[in-house]
Amino acid sequence: MKLSIRKGDLVEVISGDDKGRQGKVLGVDRKKGRLLIEGINMVKRHERPRGTTKPGGIIDKPAYINRSNAMLVCPKCSRPSRVTWQNRGEKRIRICKSCGGEIPS
Numbered sequence: 001m002k003l004s005i006r007k008g009d010l011v012e013v014i015s016g017d018d019k020g021r022q023g024k025v026l027g028v029d030r031k032k033g034r035l036l037i038e039g040i041n042m043v044k045r046h047e048r049p050r051g052t053t054k055p056g057g058i059i060d061k062p063a064y065i066n067r068s069n070a071m072l073v074c075p076k077c078s079r080p081s082r083v084t085w086q087n088r089g090e091k092r093i094r095i096c097k098s099c100g101g102e103i104p105s
Contacts, residue, residue, distance in 0.1 A: 004083035011070040012080040034064040041065050076101030
């Protein structure tokens with residue numbers, strides 16, 4: 001599955017409980033089309049202590065959301081926008097549909 005969102009991108013949630021919030025993408029599951037976003041869709045997990053560095057207890061961690069519920073935020077115009085692809089030589093780059101600016105990979 002092709003995704004225009006990559007790890008490290010800034011995205012905005014466009015539907016669900018966290019609608020309107022922005023966060024950095026921590027992980028992408030290309031097979032299932034899901035995104036792991038920092039501070040979004042937080043769930044509580046019970047974890048066992050793992051030595052002295054990781055204490056146990058109930059911790060909050062982000063859970064995956066569907067890619068259709070998040071939209072890439074353009075770094076140039078700072079708005080959520082759609083993405084188009086363009087070939088420049090041997091490279092394929094992402095272009096913001098709103099302002100036409102290049103989105104770095």
